[in-house]
Amino acid sequence: MTNDPNVKETKQLIKDLVSIPSPSGNTNQVIQHVKSLLDEIGVKSTKNRKGGLIATVPGQNETQHRMLTAHVDTLGAMVKEIKSNGRLKLDLIGGFVYPSIEGEYCKIETANDTVITGTILMHQTSVHVYKNAGSAERNQLNMEVRLDEKVKNEEDVRALGIEVGDFVSFDPRVQLTDAGFIKSRHLDDKASVAILIQLLKRIKLENILLPYTTHFLISNNEEIGYGGNSNITPETVEYLAVDMGAIGDGQQTDEYTVSICAKDSSGPYHYGLRKHLVELCEKNQIGYKLDIYPHYGSDASAAIKAGHDIVHGLIGPGIDSSHAYERTHEDALVETEKLLYYYVQSELVE
Template sequence: MPSPSGNTNEVITFVEEFLTNLGVQTKKNRKGGLIATLPGKDSSKHRMLTAHVDTLGAMVKEIKANGRLRIDLIGGFKYNSIEGEYCQIETSNGNKYTGTILLHQTSVHVYKDAEKVERNQENMEVRIDEKVHNEDDVRKLGIEVGDFISFDPRVVLTESGFIKSRHLDDKASVGILLQLIKQIKQENISLPYTTHFLISNNEEIGYGGNSNISPETVEYLAVDMGAIGDGQATDEYTVSICVKDASGPYHFGLRKKLTSLAKDNNILYKLDIYPYYGSDASAAIRSGHDIVHGLIGPGIDSSHAFERTHQDSIDYTAKLLYHYVQSELVN
């Protein structure tokens, strides 16, 4: 379900209907995010968990004379990671057209040095799957500057348990939270504290989780991807517990509590530092909220490109959250 940052109403509505059908109280904030609340035994102290449903994407920057589109990126990623990707252009009146993101100098039969050309805004373009020859033809379709472009996720579930897809950051975590809420309702679990679940819709551009935090909130846990790469401990088979990212260290007491819960419940985990990363929890801290903040999530390979994780990582993340929401607050 396409949901680049700035155009998330469809997927937020889907999540809202899912939760409403479970009998969960929800409300939308003015930014378009969704907050679900489950009452707890203690209503004087609250918890908040968040995962973001917005994804990377693009906007139409320019309609070129050749009938193709120059794009502007939404979120932090590189043009090379979307070269050759199928995409969808959604106009302001709701019409949708498909296309492919290509280097202008793609054809090796025409451009001798195609492999040397820099992948940047100047050289990358969208080839629209319509009979268009020039700028006027494109505008007759209703396509204009500012129209949103989403990328084909190409979801594949393998027999060996891998999930391959774009946008596992952070739709994997949104799915985990929705199933956690469903499990709490179905098992009639009595939570120790009133617990809010924020389905954020602006995390990829930095400010999804920085508001709508009740003054009673003590702990704020972001559920987002764990970054995999050279020098990283995170893998695709455990839950990743972040100790520090580009914003600085996460709360030491909450981190110790999460690791303790993992050990006590046979949950495989890895502690890790994500050097070029920020979360909704760090956005909340930067905005001045007096909260205990943490970050966990499934390990995701090739972040902000064609991502992959394993069902084991999803399961361990879900299990840790299940025990976390029933635990006592950090002293």
Template sequence: MSYPNSQETINLIKELVSIPSPSGNTNEVITFVEKFLAEYNIETKRNRKGGLIATIPGNDDTNHRMLTAHVDTLGAIVKEVKPSGRLKLDLIGGFKYNSIEGEYCQIQTSSGKTYTGTILMHQTTVHVYKNAGTAERNQENMEVRIDEKVHTAAEVRKLGIEVGDFVSFDPRVQLLPNGYIKSRHLDDKASVGILLQLIKQITVEGIDLPYTTHFLISNNEEIGYGGNSNITPETVEYLAVDMGAMGDGQSTDEYTVSICVKDASGPYHYELRKNLVRLAEENQIGYKLDIYPYYGSDASAAIRSGHDIIHGLIGPGIDSSHAFERTHISSIENTTKLIYHYLQSKMLL
């Protein structure tokens, strides 16, 4: 028995986080995933929402599994081209303005041109603004300084920048020699990298799966509905692979796989959770059970949309979610191992 090469997984995650993909503008990263899977002759199809579904036939085609991870990220959209030649933003996803203050960004126009900029407080200059440190970090006070010679709205529009253009944040990814990976958008591209490596291994090594298994690379999770469709009637178990949330009172860490007991949507399926714990213990996989108080997943979206499924949620532990995120290679490894054994285990029928 062998697991996917963890360094290859980390390198793949680095590629994924480096592709801009705020919710609503994910074609480039979905195309990247599509091409990755095509190299191994994996059957894929896009749904109308733009997500990607890969299917591996199993020994039992009457009962299916589905696993999902989302490739869309937090981001922003141009709300207003200001008279000063700067941009007002509207946020995409659940995060705070203070987490993007000072961040480099890209503005992608509808024609496909890309410009760079920096997200700043209007009152940034301490030599001019007395309230530079105390002014509220909100939509009114924060703006994008475009890296072009523009001083009016007309000059900005001449570049092709307009209301509705997508803004993505510099991931600032770093792979450290002691095993840490720091980057924006590890939520949830770390999980996408894990699933892609597992799909590759299953195919290359000809591993038999007990059940036909679908892998949904969803592209609308950050706005709440990425995984609530394209679930086959035969699907019994539905496992979301998404980040484990860390903070005061949490047991999740950066070194184990987090198994979610409950989030803001309510408890996850008790028997599936116990089965995941059993698999972890039988295979000496480091894990933590946890509750995420302000969280929802593609699995909870699927339940809310009325699907009659057994749902669960696991993922690598990630520090400082929706801001400057970090995890460790050991968490990637433990998550990979648990999914590897889950895919080959008996289902709760």
């Protein structure tokens, strides 16, 4: 367990954020929540046309800028079809697999802002009825939403206001454990959003004058590939995405350190910036792991693909079971916060 006095507040911020539904394409509520938090600490922010949020902290050098980003959008789904049995077929938002949401509680938000709850199940769930209940493929054809309403057919469902294209969000089931773990859906990337809010708060409280004007982008389309690829000023030299470190076989990343990404599916991140981040960790006794994520992309890689001439990097707390029921430890949150604190006060990479 860490002795950092701020980690309890960071965990509560994460709990609050994951409890607000925000699948990619429907993020206004959580963006407004983040904006209100920034207002409380005296940080002005504006929304871009895509619905993301941008805050700028002036620095000593106004001709060379930095940008940090974390994304508030999450995995989710849309209503693909209203079935004749009164259940819903889904179309997924973001890169995950159907087995990871089997048995999950969900919410359907209609166009008139009504929220209806349900459960995501296999059509062939009952072992007393279906011989292939265990072996049938978990896919769009076989999985459906059972609504918590008295519906027997398509007409009953439409009478509730449900229509094709309505957003479906998943119950985060967030829990904070006595051992310092936080487990929940959507720690990717609301854990990092909370960390950036805490960093901005510390900058304000300590009256830190940053060496470079620094922009903080809370992006809202990262899970579908283009959240952080715009609103990058021509003066921006360095761009650091704060996302999650993925844990699994062959990975060094764990739940107790900050993960520094050397390469993902888009290719290597900037070598000089990566070395700079490692040097900051070693100089300031920050626990870190270097890693490669083979099936991953970030706001920073999206910015590079959009043609921006920037130095780009990616860090984040190590998170287990990414794009499923995720978990991390408060130690990883603290180490990530520490690295960012020293990074925003450091010199640009040559």
